[in-house]
Amino acid sequence: MHRFFEEREPALSVTEQNLADRVWYILRSNIFGDAELERLRHEAVPSSNGNATTGNAAPLVAQQTAYVDAAVNIPFVVDSDDDGIVSHELEKIRSILEESMLETRSMPLENRPQLPRIPLSKRNRAVMRALNPMLVTYLEASRDLCKTDSIIFGAALAVCRIIGAKLSMAGRATRQSSAIPAWRKRIEDRIAKARALIGRLTSFRSGNNKPRVVRTVRMAFTGQILVCPSRISRRN
Numbered sequence: 281m282h283r284f285f286e287e288r289e290p291a292l293s294v295t296e297q298n299l300a301d302r303v304w305y306i307l308r309s310n311i312f313g314d315a316e317l318e319r320l321r322h323e324a325v326p327s328s329n330g331n332a333t334t335g336n337a338a339p340l341v342a343q344q345t346a347y348v349d350a351a352v353n354i355p356f357v358v359d360s361d362d363d364g365i366v367s368h369e370l371e372k373i374r375s376i377l378e379e380s381m382l383e384t385r386s387m388p389l390e391n392r393p394q395l396p397r398i399p400l401s402k403r404n405r406a407v408m409r410a411l412n413p414m415l416v417t418y419l420e421a422s423r424d425l426c427k428t429d430s431i432i433f434g435a436a437l438a439v440c441r442i443i444g445a446k447l448s449m450a451g452r453a454t455r456q457s458s459a460i461p462a463w464r465k466r467i468e469d470r471i472a473k474a475r476a477l478i479g480r481l482t483s484f485r486s487g488n489n490k491p492r493v494v495r496t497v498r499m500a501f502t503g504q505i506l507v508c509p510s511r512i513s514r515r516n
Contacts, residue, residue, distance in 0.1 A: 297417070301370060304413045373407070374414055376441055381418065381434030385427075393447040395436050407442050411435060 398404055415435055422428045480496045
């Protein structure tokens with residue numbers, strides 16, 4: 281397909297991946313109707329006045345879908361408004377995507393920005409439809425979940441940057457420093473309680489027969505130890 285395009289349009293410089301992205305986008309977005317696609321196919325692959333043999337007819341039919349892109353250099357307009365994706369913007373989108381993924385790859389999880397909710401406008405949907413096929417190559421090359429997570433987050437970050445959404449860097453850092461996760465707090469409380477109880481048992485074993493120590497030991501052996509660690513430490 282790329283070789284055919286270079287033969288048809290030698291003045292245009294386009295990579296093979298970019299050309300494949302354009303074909304995929306045109307077919308997936310239903311920009312052209314069936315009649316329009318058929319007309320573009322005939323323009324891209326003109327008939328040879330009946331001289332084409334059966335042997336070379338099959339390859340031409342197989343390539344018709346790829347030749348749709350030779351039409352063209354037509355902007356990728358989704359609607360008549362100015363909210364579509366133009367062909368020259370694809371390279372810019374790809375560049376932002378690669379930069380975002382490279383940045384995310386070396387970024388610690390706690391330093392990742394908070395991603396905002398993106399409104400489902402026509403423009404935003406067009407951006408995501410253009411970006412999705414670009415992720416296929418990266419996701420297929422991923423060999424672990426960490427890299428896949430980095431790719432997906434980088435893509436989401438790229439979408440936010442392309443559409444101009446505001447990113448919050450302070451929210452994640454503030455939340456991390458001001459609040460301890462509930463599961464971590466529960467584990468730390470249990471550890472503190474166990475240490476306080478071990479201290480009481482050790483004290484009792486050493487000969488400390490004070491009433492509060494004996495009471496704690498009895499509660500521990502009967503399974504009724506419900507004293508909070510702060511009370512145990514204060515009474516010890």
